[in-house]
Amino acid sequence: MKPRILIINPNSSEEMTGAIHRNAAAFAGEDMEVVTVPTPGTSPFIATYEDHAMAAPGMVRLLRENEAGFDAFIIACHGDPNIDLMKEITVKPVVGIAEASMKMATMLGHSFSVIAPVERTVPNKKALVDKYGLSRDMASVRPAIIEQGADEAERLIAAGRRAVEEDMAEVLVLGCAGFAGLDKRMEKELGVPVLDGVICALIIASGLVKYGVSISKKRRYDNTFGKR
Incomplete structure (x- = not known):
């Protein structure tokens, strides 16, 4: 069954x-x-x-x-x-979904970054990474900064690009269940695995x-x- x-x-x-x-x-x-x-x-x-x-x-x-x-x-x-x-x-x-996506990320690359929905949640994400014993594997937590005229996907791609190019992330984790369906578009744009927690x-x-x-x-x- x-x-x-x-x-x-x-x-x-x-x-x-x-x-x-x-x-x-x-x-x-x-x-x-x-x-x-x-x-x-x-x-x-x-x-x-x-x-x-x-x-x-x-x-x-x-x-x-x-x-x-x-x-x-x-x-x-x-x-x-x-x-x-x-x-x-x-x-x-x-x-x-956080534990699942972050632990899977460690299997797919040397380091991962979490894309957070807002800056307010950045320290919360870091505390969760510590809880799961993954601090050594985390490159960064990057908030999807609100930019005038940019839609949600564009904001996430911009944050992901900064994580890959500036923080040396090899895998990206989407830090909100509400980001559903954006993972493959981001992968195509950024050339790294992007994980949807659900x-x-x-x-x-x-x-x-x-x-x-x-x-x-x-x-x-x-x-x-x-x-x-």
Whole structure:
């Protein structure tokens, strides 16, 4: 049977949820079934740690209500909000798009850069890179600077070009689920691999399901501690 994967968008935006789903479904094809849902009762855009906290109850509810019906879960925000909590409360694979894309980037080149949506999120991205033990592999975090008259793709390409030419990045990671569908255009323009986090997470999540492995509950993610 093909893996059934629930993609949880931690924000409440129906528009972004639709864009994420279209991108994911196009990649999944007939190999896996994907369902994408927004998180109720939270912000339409996840940018702060307060947003992470506000999203937690809705994300937990979505996972628990759907655990029996899906083989794996994806957290579709490049801040990987509440990823440890989500890994702790289920025995099934949970994959964050930031962790998936940045770790895959280390397999494709000597160093990678993350293209952040706004300058405000640059230190948050660097903190996440540190958390995942990837600081040695990171060339930079480059914000997509808003330029008058430039569309989103042009802003991302400009930031990516600076990362490749000035920071010596060999791989680029798109630092927002809302950048769905821009990876291949950027690859063609810049001549380096460009990774969409949702696609990377689908590759990993479906692979874990097919391999029959999931999150260790030995210590860190053992949610029965103190309840026995």
